[in-house]
Amino acid sequence: MKPLLFKIAKTEEEAVRILQEDYPYFYDNLHYHVETQIMVILEGKGTYFIGDAIGNFSAGDIFILGSNLPHFFRSDKDYYNEGSGLRSKNISILFSLETMGEKILDLPEFHAVKKLLHYSKKGLMVHGKTQQKLFKAAKKITRKDGMARLIYLLKQLDLISKSQEITALSHINFEPSTRPHDTKKVNAIINYIMENFAKDISLSDAANVANLSVNAFCRYFKQHTRKTFSQFLNEIRIGNACKQLIEEGYSVKEVAFDSGYYNISYFNRQFKLITGYTPSEYLKAHTNKHNMAS
Structure with a gap:
């Protein structure tokens, strides 16, 4: 797979980057980035391509996109019509726990989270009560910063890592390229x-x-x-x-x-x-x- 390497703008002070996006349609070029991304669809619908998986998305859906996983979200045709009044809104939580130190994921307390992050390289979709909790949590984390934001993210990752309400989307792993x-x-x-x-x-x-x-x-x-x-x-x-x-x-x-x-x-x-x-x-x-x- 040879999608676009997408570099996330961030400051050195941020371990967790929050993007709140509100556009006529979602970014629809195939791309990947080093950071793991939790993407919460607030408004809009269309087609996703994650790894080798193709499917439909709509408001309320939540995806966890692992490091270097190629993906795009393409809004339905109506969203591209000028003057449609339609909006595509999402909250994206981007992070890389590996940047916090080589040993952090080797701690016993992070065993389940480490497994989740590895699993997320196939792209995950969250369902059921876990989805409902994470949807509310995504809105709350936008009002936090610094250490409070990081701690809150770790709590959500711990919650997800213990859940049975996640589904892997892609069947294979990809080696990214930047050509x-x-x-x-x-x-x-x-x-x-x-x-x-x-x-x-x-x-x-x-x-x-x-x-x-x-x-x-x-x-x-x-x-x-x-x-x-x-x-x-x-x-x-x-x-x-x-x-x-x-x-x-x-x-x-x-x-x-x-x-x-x-x-x-x-x-x-x-x-x-x-x-x-x-x-x-x-x-x-x-x-x-x-x-x-x-």
Whole structure:
């Protein structure tokens, strides 16, 4: 994976950096940084790419992104429309416990936290009561500074490290690279797919964006995303279909066409392959889950 190395602006006095962001859309270039990041979505929705995982995010979701883990959060298309009035807001907590001293994570009291930070290199999503507690804690930590902020963060990490309500997203580890040419090309390809997935785009279309032959493009794309072009495109399309089934109430046929599928049988096969459900089963499962949470 060769995303952009993203350097977090900070002062020497800060062990924990807090970013409160409020923009029309989230930063959508594939990137990574040395710091571990706890990202709390306050407002907005869209598609995430974390390691090799693709999925949907919305307000209330919480992610823990480990050191040097490639990721981006791309807002839905409506957020890019000028004058939409839509906002994308998040609180990000960025830190690197390793910078506090080589031995701190080797202390017995930090054993569970050390394990959590290693696990976070696959990208984690927080659920349930832990998610609810962490959401409130993220707002509280913005009002703290200095030692109080650091101690409060350690308490939250201890809470998360003991929780069973976290899910790893990526299946593999990545070795980061900082080659700017690769960064620019990968992001151009991803942006093209995200903007055109509902159309009948082909391998040759994507290869032209990268200025590569089809064979060279296939090797290049698999090397940088760990997915084939077809896998990536189908996961983006099915993610869009899931959102439309739940949020828009469209029929299966409407969802399929709007996600770039013109063959319903093929759409149903891909939906089952990626989600583990048929479209109707998925909608029923989501409805039941929503009713139980209400």
